Amino acid sequence: MMIEVSGLSKRYGAKVAVDNVSFTVRPGRVTGFLGPNGAGKSTTLRVLLGLDHPTGGTALIEGKRYRDLRHPLRKVGALLEGAGPVPERRAVDHLTWIAQSNRIPRRRVWEVLDLVGLSDAARQPVKKYSLGMGQRLGIAAALLGDPEILVLDEPVNGLDPDGIRWVRNFLRGYAASGRTVLLSSHLMAEMAGTADEAVVISRGRIVAHGSLDAITAGHPSLETAFFALTGDRAGW
Amino acid sequence: MTAVEADGGLRDTGEIRLTDLMHAELTKIRTLPATWIVLAVTLVANTALGFLAATDVVRVAGQGGPVAIAQLGTLLLAPVYAFIAVPVFAAGSEYGGGQLRVSLTAVPNRHRFFLAKLLASSGVAVLAAVPAVLPGHLVQHVAAPRGDSGVGSVISGFLALVMAYLLVGLVGFGFAVLAKTVVTPLAVLFILPVLVSPMLGGILPGVVRLLPHEATLSFLAMPTSPALALGGATGLAVVTAWAVVFVGTAWWVNARRDTSGS
Known part of the structure; x- marks a missing residue:
């Protein structure tokens, strides 16, 4: 399952958020999506x-628009910035309505809760969750349909080191099974340890796209390569 | 986190039907604590008002002397402004914490998403209105010492009340989608009968009687005053038009609006 973005542009009024962006994300790999705040990453994922x-x-x-997919959650699992449950609702209920909307069996709700380690807290209202627990619930929602593609925006935000390691290993295993992973993150060290390829976006335009080795060639780390490509300084 | 792996693929369970989407929307409504609180408040308020109207033990001071509660349509209809929180929350709660993005990722066809939410919310409004309204209605009309109502008029009055609750609820539903919040529609729909009608009713009766709550009161044969009265059928037509305009505009906007800022 491949993601193909071609000549994508998005304006909000006079502001250009994404300008003629093109890249492909191939199966069997973890593709990192890198860029400074406001570069257009989240906008691209929303589109x-x-x-x-x-x-x-x-x-x-x-080859299809997302909205034309027959079973969207079985094709794509997504964790997006600014997308979350109603805080008063219990986690298990949040996952239940998502499962019902895509004819996903109820047992799968408990499987993914177990997968992310939230089974014991499943009947708590989400407003009682820590940031990391909320993030794990978002990952559980993304995995509900056992999708062929994962699109994750900052998935390790708020996770403890054990959780971060779990996400890294899980995504590596997911891609190794032939599935597609598009991963957006600000954490360069984490990205360097997880991604095979990277798409770098800055000011709404793609500034690099290729294997991590190719992008970091001539630089001591992904971080220095990133700053060289985006023109951002380390420190304000 | 545990290291349990995924189960290696889910069986294809067939085409996603509209009823699947409606089940999902019903689960959203059912699992929101506010739904049950609002229904309890509506039930208690309706029953209490029905008792007061039936027994006439309390009267409210008016310009021409004490007025029986049974003659105060605005007060008798007041519980609807608690009740409409059910459809308002069904629509407006999508926006507070960004649930809309989760919803549209699960159901990217926006027309199907809106239709399922509309049908589920309408169904819940009708079904929930029955227990919320019936006890108060029965107390008011059947248990009244005078026994002033025939069975036919009690039943038709009850059905009209359920219809009124549905239509005002749909106005709130559409308003919540347009406003992207639960607060504004509840506040505006509450302020209309409490502030706007009393202030402007004497100055602009031709306009005020077309407002949703005044049209609803006319439909229920409880107009605030003769100057603000419409015929029952006209009242029904006007409040139905309000519901159609709000829901229709919300549908159109929902199909086209970006989720940025949701």
Whole structure:
């Protein structure tokens, strides 16, 4: 299952958020999506998932727009910034309605809760969750449909070191099974340890796309390569 | 986290039907604590008002002397402004914590998403209105010492009340989608009968009687005053038009609006 973004542009009024962005994400690999705050990462992911409408270009999943997928959650599992449950609702209920909407068996709700270590807290209202628990619930929701593609925006935010290591190993295993992973993160060291390829975006435009080795060639680390590509300084 | 692995693929359970989406929306409504609180408040308020109207033990001071509660349509209809929180929360709670993005990722066809939410919310409004309204209605009309109502008028009055609750609820539902919040529609729909009608009713009766709550009161044969009265059928038509306009506009906007800022 491949993601193909071609000539994608998105404006909000006069502001250009994404400008003629093109890249592909291939199966069997973890592809990192890197960029400074406001570079257009989240906008690109929202357009890819049909949450925002493109001004121009296309973002396709196996040749189809996301909204045209027959079983969206079985194709794509997503964890997005600013997407979360109603705080008063229990975690198990949150996952239950998502499962019902895509004809996913109820048993799968408990499987993913177990997978992310939230079984014991499943009947608590989400407002009682810590940041890390909320993040794990978001990952559980992304995994509900056992999807062929994972699109994760900052998945390790708020996780403890054990959780971060779990996400890293899980994503590596997911990609190794032939599935597709698109991973957005600010954490360069984490990205360097997880991704095979990277797409670097800055000021709404793609500034690099290729294997991690190619992107970091001539630089001591992914972080220095990132700053060289985006023109950002380490420290304000 | 535990290291349990995924189960290696889910069986294809067939085409996603509209009823699947409605089940999901019903689960959202059912698992929101506010739903049950609001229904309890509506039930208690309706029953208490029905008792007071039936027994006439309390009267409210008016310009021409004490007024029986049974003659105060605005007060008798007041519980609807608690009740509409059910459809308002069904629509507006999508926006507070960013649930809309989760919803539209699960159901990216926005027309199907909106239709399922509309049908589920309408169904819940009708079904929930029955227990919320019936006890108070029965107390008011059947248990009244005068026994002033025939069975036919009690039943038709009850059905009209359920219809009124549905239509005002749909106005709130559409308003919540447009406003992207639960607060604004509840506040505005509450302020209309409490502040706007009393202030402007004498100055602009031709406008005020077309407001949703005044039209609803006319439909229920309890107009605030003769100057603000419409015929029953006209009242029904006006409040239905309000519901259609709000729901229709919300549907159109929902299909086109980006989730940025949700």
